[in-house]
Amino acid sequence: MAEAPQETIAGKQAVLEKMSDHAAVKALVAWNSDAIIEALFDRGELSLTVPSENIVEAMQAIKDAGYNAYEDMTAVDWLPSDPRFQLTYHILSHAMKQRVRIKTWVSEADPAIESITSVFPGANFYEREVFDLFGIRFEGHPNLRRIMMPEEWVGHPLRKDYPVEGYR
Amino acid sequence: MPDVGTPILQAPPAEGSHDQHMVLNMGPQHPSTHGVLRLVLEIDGEIVVRLYPEVGYLHTGIEKTCESKFYQQVVPLTDRVDYLGPLANNLCYCLAVEKLLGLEIPERAVWIRVLLTELTRINSHLIWLGTHAMDIGALTVFLYTFREREDILRIFEAVSGQRMMTSYFRIGGLAMEPPLDIFDRIQKFIKTLPEKLDEYSNLLTGNPIFRNRLLGVGILSPEDAVALAVTGPTLRASGVDFDIRRDMPYSSYEKFQFKVPISNRCDCWGRYEVRLEEMRESIKIIQQALDGMPGGPVKADAPKIILPDREKMKTQMEALIHHFKIVTEGFNVPAGEVFQAIESGHGTMGYYVVSDGTAKPYRVHMRYPGFASLQALETMCQGRMLADVVAVIGSIDIVLGEIDR
Numbered sequence: 001m002a003e004a005p006q007e008t009i010a011g012k013q014a015v016l017e018k019m020s021d022h023a024a025v026k027a028l029v030a031w032n033s034d035a036i037i038e039a040l041f042d043r044g045e046l047s048l049t050v051p052s053e054n055i056v057e058a059m060q061a062i063k064d065a066g067y068n069a070y071e072d073m074t075a076v077d078w079l080p081s082d083p084r085f086q087l088t089y090h091i092l093s094h095a096m097k098q099r100v101r102i103k104t105w106v107s108e109a110d111p112a113i114e115s116i117t118s119v120f121p122g123a124n125f126y127e128r129e130v131f132d133l134f135g136i137r138f139e140g141h142p143n144l145r146r147i148m149m150p151e152e153w154v155g156h157p158l159r160k161d162y163p164v165e166g167y168r
Numbered sequence: 169m170p171d172v173g174t175p176i177l178q179a180p181p182a183e184g185s186h187d188q189h190m191v192l193n194m195g196p197q198h199p200s201t202h203g204v205l206r207l208v209l210e211i212d213g214e215i216v217v218r219l220y221p222e223v224g225y226l227h228t229g230i231e232k233t234c235e236s237k238f239y240q241q242v243v244p245l246t247d248r249v250d251y252l253g254p255l256a257n258n259l260c261y262c263l264a265v266e267k268l269l270g271l272e273i274p275e276r277a278v279w280i281r282v283l284l285t286e287l288t289r290i291n292s293h294l295i296w297l298g299t300h301a302m303d304i305g306a307l308t309v310f311l312y313t314f315r316e317r318e319d320i321l322r323i324f325e326a327v328s329g330q331r332m333m334t335s336y337f338r339i340g341g342l343a344m345e346p347p348l349d350i351f352d353r354i355q356k357f358i359k360t361l362p363e364k365l366d367e368y369s370n371l372l373t374g375n376p377i378f379r380n381r382l383l384g385v386g387i388l389s390p391e392d393a394v395a396l397a398v399t400g401p402t403l404r405a406s407g408v409d410f411d412i413r414r415d416m417p418y419s420s421y422e423k424f425q426f427k428v429p430i431s432n433r434c435d436c437w438g439r440y441e442v443r444l445e446e447m448r449e450s451i452k453i454i455q456q457a458l459d460g461m462p463g464g465p466v467k468a469d470a471p472k473i474i475l476p477d478r479e480k481m482k483t484q485m486e487a488l489i490h491h492f493k494i495v496t497e498g499f500n501v502p503a504g505e506v507f508q509a510i511e512s513g514h515g516t517m518g519y520y521v522v523s524d525g526t527a528k529p530y531r532v533h534m535r536y537p538g539f540a541s542l543q544a545l546e547t548m549c550q551g552r553m554l555a556d557v558v559a560v561i562g563s564i565d566i567v568l569g570e571i572d573r
Contacts, residue, residue, distance in 0.1 A: 126539075
């Protein structure tokens with residue numbers, strides 16, 4: 001609130017040019033600038049979209065650039081668009097006092113992505129939660145089981161085609 | 169790299185094996201688990217070999233419910249997530265939506281928000297102190313801390329009409345101007361609080377049983393703490409100097425002077441010291457907020473978002489229309505996504521709100537500190553006695569409402 005309203009920088013090209021000295025942008029450009037699908041700086045928050053098959057490498061690159069603390073991860077169901085699920089990771093840097101949002105997309109036909117627990121072990125419960133409530137599988141996760149819902153539950157409640165009330 | 173959460177395999181030991189490990193269930197109805205937390209422990213005698221938290225008993229699908237409500241209707245839902253710090257929940261959600269809307273909040277509302285959020289922090293820490301000491305066997309402290317908590321709840325009641333589920337912070341400011349004498353009451357309360365804190369300290373800090381149960385128990389190295397996404401006082405007790413209030417200020421926290429207590433002990437005692445000190449710092453912030461409290465309105469000037477005053481509604485046509493529109497249709501929020509993090513009593517609380525341009529949030533994700541802290545439980549308890557698990561659970565200060573959501 002105290003922050004001055006910051007301008008929105010939309011589009012990959014614009015962000016890469018105008019924010020070239022931002023640590024996260026620098027790290028991902030150094031890693032593989034072609035892999036950045038999209039970038040957006042909006043409301044003071046930087047979002048970078050990478051392909052889902054490169055998520056672990058992207059996370060490693062970000063971590064090496066000083067974004068040491070995993071903070072949050074979740075999914076958004078954009079039914080009926082394709083790819084359907086947007087995965088959002090929030091990574092924080094304690095030293096730079098900065099947060100970066102990494103986004104990726106997975107399709108409905110094969111909702112699977114590599115687990116980032118090898119880079120950020122703190123993502124463990126969060127990936128289980130997304131697996132439970134969205135039905136997205138995380139390859140290489142040490143213990144991919146339901147966490148909120150009972151083991152025998154059918155369906156994934158946070159999907160948009162799951163009813164809010166009533167019986168299944 | 170710490171290993172968390174691989175399930176304990178309950179297969180019987182192989183033929184001829186002298187494996188004497190036993191699998192023990194603790195909870196979900198155990199007085200020391202602070203709600204309904206179930207722990208599956210693999211123990212060797214009395215030594216914890218593996219520990220595996222099983223959560224979800226309080227899952228209510230609150231994130232799903234948010235998607236079917238108007239933006240303003242989500243505020244009361246947030247109270248119920250971390251039910252020991254209701255105003256911190258309100259603040260985080262309101263800040264997130266205000267960020268989406270690009271709404272400027274009047275200074276008085278911002279300062280009252282800081283004032284009450286710090287009272288919430290003290291409230292949350294008092295409950296932690298009472299229950300933590302009670303788990304360890306010091307029953308008396310619980311009665312003392314709940315006495316002071318009662319004062320805070322009375323203040324909340326005077327301000328919002330509710331003791332616990334306050335819903336006092338609204339999108340665009342506060343629900344209403346607080347009652348006239350409220351600042352005097354808060355002033356009176358924080359004047360007596362430091363000596364009460366000394367009293368707790370007298371009861372516990374020198375107590376040999378309390379010391380022995382906490383000193384050197386539940387070691388969490390700074391590397392592990394960061395890797396396992398632990399935040400808040402637990403992180404700072406591991407020697408990591410990070411507090412969102414100071415390092416990434418929100419809601420005008422940059423205008424307040426306070427220290428961020430750190431401990432390098434990395435054990436339960438460190439967490440005890442840090443939280444006790446944090447309460448004293450909160451008192452300082454409250455004092456500054458009371459001294460510098462600005463005047464003016466407590467609601468932003470945005471008639472299409474904030475409900476009009478009752479008086480205006482009865483006399484002005486425009487106000488009546490706005491009221492009708494907000495109640496029946498809500499207000500549209502520009503499309504976009506924001507992540508707003510604040511420092512709650514337990515650690516980093518974050519709301520990730522995605523808007524698709526309609527009057528209902530497309531997705532609300534709540535990041536709560538307890539969920540992450542629970543991952544670190546195994547690291548802290550491994551190789552320690554079974555009884556230490558109780559002390560460690562108390563020291564990470566979890567609320568199951570925020571874990572299961």
